[in-house]
Amino acid sequence: MKASTKAIVEQGRFRVLKERSKRSNQQQQCGGAVVYWMFRDQRVRDNWALIHAVDQANHFNVPVVVAFNLFDQFLGAKARQLGFMLRGLQELQSSLMETLQIPFFMFQGEAVETIPNFLRECEASLLVTDFSPLREVRKWKEEICNRVGDSVTVHEVDAHNVVPLWVASQKLEYSARTLRGKINKLLPEYLIDYPKITSPLTKWMEETPVIDWEGLIANVLSKGAEVPEIGWCEPGETAAMEVLSGSKDGFLTKRLKNYSSDRNNPLKPKGLSCLSPYLHFGQISAQRCALEARNLRKLHSQSVDSFLEELIVRRELSDNFCFYQPHYDSLLGAWEWARKTLMDHAGDKREHVYTKEQLESAKTFDPVRWMYWAKKILEWTTEPEEALSIAIYLNDKYELDGRDPSGYVGCMWSICGVHDQGWRERPVFGKIRYMNYEGCKRKFDVDGYIAYAKRLVNGSKKRKKAWLARQ
Structure with a gap:
């Protein structure tokens, strides 16, 4: 052909x-x-x-x-x-x-x-x-x-990807720094608008089977009832475009201006784009998001640049890692310096050690379960391999956008220092970047976040109980 x-x-x-x-x-x-x-x-x-x-x-x-x-x-x-x-x-x-x-x-x-x-x-x-x-x-x-x-x-x-993976780089990139320039150089060629697509000239004339959507959905909801659906994120292309640029609460129309300052504050969830589930399932194109955001650079240059960095460079760096590193979910996929430092400190005494079940139930002494949870899993398990396995298990099971290159790289960054550098050596972590409770307190209102998280958890429990009662 x-x-x-x-x-x-x-x-x-x-x-x-x-x-x-x-x-x-x-x-x-x-x-x-x-x-x-x-x-x-x-x-x-x-x-x-x-x-x-x-x-x-x-x-x-x-x-x-x-x-x-x-x-x-x-x-x-x-x-x-x-x-x-x-x-x-x-x-x-x-x-x-x-x-x-x-x-x-x-x-x-x-x-x-x-x-x-x-x-x-x-x-x-x-x-x-x-x-x-x-x-x-x-x-x-x-x-x-x-x-x-x-x-x-x-x-x-x-x-x-905005820039096709095999065009952006033909090798495993060490960090965002090494990939950023390659991608930016290619954006004029690939960050372009889409051609209009029309119905094929030749139509399919054979019979098309009827899909029992209600039956399919009921089956997966029953089998996977352990982790029920959420109500705050509506699926589909229409909903995705509404989240991107809708007149009511669209990211680009209503929330973009504060993105650069609010996106790392867990007390301001609306500071995020909320596009990750749609990007994961491909219900919206990253290229479309980038095109629409770029049009607003004159109004909110810092926030647009931060958004494009996350949307293009960081996301495509994750794809690069998973494509060129066959061990993208294993300690074997870490850089040599990271493997060495983790092994050097694998036998260090842990102040707290929790089982997989305890971690899954959040039965730890630490009241903060924010972006550093995977860092703490390294500190709260017997060895790095176990920490990484549990981190990936929890991410894939509970996150809407789990089972994704960005998720694997997030866990590998937290535990294995992927796309990072060596830091001051300390027990358990070795030279892997360290995060702790006191550091969180310096960055945001921890007490306010804990209260907010408890409200979310209680609401989720009530919804799950109501859903089970209807079955």
């Missing part, structure tokens, strides 16, 4: 994971549908992978279909995460058909089986997939490439 001569999506934005065989090219210039296996970027608007799929389909006069594979509690996801995702996908299915007349297929099981089977059923000639640096997803793609026929080409599109 030859590439489009005037592709809408820049060559650097996608890469070829598998080419169809020369023999297949000679026998058949174009095949059946273009299938877009959606995984990380769950949106219709501002989606380079979908744009590429439609562009390629139009070039060969074939239809486009979108396929999604639902895994059973992927990396420990519970009702909180899966309910949010499925409700967003339900909206996506309707939007996809209403605006582009593209059908949406939902599969359950192992993607290495469901996706190749579907490609054979619709005699697909091109599989388009979005990009993820996570080990599991990359293994699935490798296996799918091995299982699909010689007549299928596979393209991977980085629709998640």
Whole structure:
């Protein structure tokens, strides 16, 4: 299958994971549908992978279909995460058909089986997939490439990062400092507005199965009831755009001006963008967020620059780490100096040691559970390996945006000093950056934060009790 001569999506934005065989090219210039296996970027608007799929389909006069594979509690996801995702996908299915007349297929099981089977059923000639640096997803793609026929080409599109990962850097970067210049140099080329996407010229004429959304959602809520859904964050593309720039309480319209000063104050949650869940599930494009924020730089230059640093450089640094470091969730992934200092102090006496269950229940002496919780887990467990394992477990299980490169890097920064430098040596931590209760008191109103956190916890318990009573 030859590439489009005037592709809408820049060559650097996608890469070829598998080419169809020369023999297949000679026998058949174009095949059946273009299938877009959606995984990380769950949106219709501002989606380079979908744009590429439609562009390629139009070039060969074939239809486009979108396929999604639902895994059973992927990396420990519970009702909180899966309910949010499925409700967003339900909206996506309707939007996809209403605006582009593209059908949406939902599969359950192992993607290495469901996706190749579907490609054979619709005699697909091109599989388009979005990009993820996570080990599991990359293994699935490798296996799918091995299982699909010689007549299928596979393209991977980085629709998640502003600058495609493999373009930004071809190696593991040491810190934000080493990646920032490379990304900033490429922003004029890649931080551009999206082309208008229209319905494919050739329509899908086959039957599209009806999806039992109510049944799917009820099933994941039942299986993952241990971590129930939250009520403060509405899922889906529409809600994501409202959070970004809505007239009522949009980040860019109402809250951006104080971002640089308020984002690290836990007593001011509205100081944050609140976009992380939407970015994680791909319900909004980071590139769209960056474009809209950049338009406001003259009004709030410091806050816009801080936001773009977090949105682009820091997020893409996390992808870089997880892509080029296969041990992104292990002490083996730490720099040599960090591994050495942690091992040197692994046997240091801990004043407090808690079990995984105690930490999960927040049964510790420390009343503050803020951004330094992963730092304290290093101090409160018997060894660094255990600390990292528990930190990742808690993050993936409870955070809406868990199971994400930014989450893994956050835990690795806290415990293993990734993207950081060595500091003054001290017990347990060695040269890893240290944080403590007194330091928090100097930064914000600790008593006010504790009172605020207790109100949130009590409210959450009441909602969970009410939800269980209805079951």
